[in-house]
Amino acid sequence: MPELPEVQALADDLRGRLVGHAVARVEIAAFSALKTFDPPATALSGLFVESVSRHGKFLDVGLDGLHLVVHLARGGWVRWRDEIPPKPLRPGKGPLAARVVLDDDSGFDLTEAGTQKRLAMYVVRDPAEVPGIARLGPDPLSEDFTLQLLTDILAAAGRTQVKGTLRDQSVIAGIGNAYSDEVLHVAKLSPYKPSNSLTAEEVAVLHAAIASTLDDAISRSHGLAASELKAEKKTGLRVHGRTGEPCPVCGDVIREVSFADRSLQYCATCQTGGKPLADRRMSRLLK
Numbered sequence: 001m002p003e004l005p006e007v008q009a010l011a012d013d014l015r016g017r018l019v020g021h022a023v024a025r026v027e028i029a030a031f032s033a034l035k036t037f038d039p040p041a042t043a044l045s046g047l048f049v050e051s052v053s054r055h056g057k058f059l060d061v062g063l064d065g066l067h068l069v070v071h072l073a074r075g076g077w078v079r080w081r082d083e084i085p086p087k088p089l090r091p092g093k094g095p096l097a098a099r100v101v102l103d104d105d106s107g108f109d110l111t112e113a114g115t116q117k118r119l120a121m122y123v124v125r126d127p128a129e130v131p132g133i134a135r136l137g138p139d140p141l142s143e144d145f146t147l148q149l150l151t152d153i154l155a156a157a158g159r160t161q162v163k164g165t166l167r168d169q170s171v172i173a174g175i176g177n178a179y180s181d182e183v184l185h186v187a188k189l190s191p192y193k194p195s196n197s198l199t200a201e202e203v204a205v206l207h208a209a210i211a212s213t214l215d216d217a218i219s220r221s222h223g224l225a226a227s228e229l230k231a232e233k234k235t236g237l238r239v240h241g242r243t244g245e246p247c248p249v250c251g252d253v254i255r256e257v258s259f260a261d262r263s264l265q266y267c268a269t270c271q272t273g274g275k276p277l278a279d280r281r282m283s284r285l286l287k
């Protein structure tokens, strides 16, 4: 799933390609992906793109009083096309959710791999009309995201595991399953640690780890086209998705805890005092 660094890089890349161009038309292939009906997607035709920005993991294309907002969800992606085929899109079962065609016949496809179709598009007058954006917590890269703010967030989260607090979009915007693993590995914290149990020193380390992890990922992604971003994300991650590989810090094996629809990765030596975390699913299977 694209998280803050990838969506930021997509926004930066698309800004250079879209701003100043008018939208010729928006074609929808997966009607369930479009979550709004007023204004209709056809209202975007003829409007000039003025901005491309990010809110949490949402991509926001601003056009002359309207916004096309996209949440790529787990399997969604943007595919740039220098030349859009003239044949209109046919609604169907493929990965193509929608296509935005510009005045010079370039444009981009919104695609979604996998069977769970969660990619969501919204045509709105104000991005805050999108419920997921209205709910977003503070952006971890904004100047307002101070050490004091993180201290308050963790205190308010109570016994919630720190991994869950980092991933909760209404608490902190933009960090998902992958970058929460990365941040916690950098901060040498157990993902299961209750949020309100961190010492002042641990909160300071976590605060710095959030900034450095996201900044590093963004600078690695900077200047990469959408087509190259996925591979870059994979190679740049230290623990997430690297079960069984050696920890780049201490050499211990990277372990995993599995859940129904996802998994987390961590290093026991770096993060949990050498003790592997309980994997409820595994222990249930072993009974």
Ligand SMILES: [Zn+2]
Pocket: 247, 248, 249, 250, 251, 252, 267, 268, 269, 270, 271
């Ligand atoms: Zn380690």
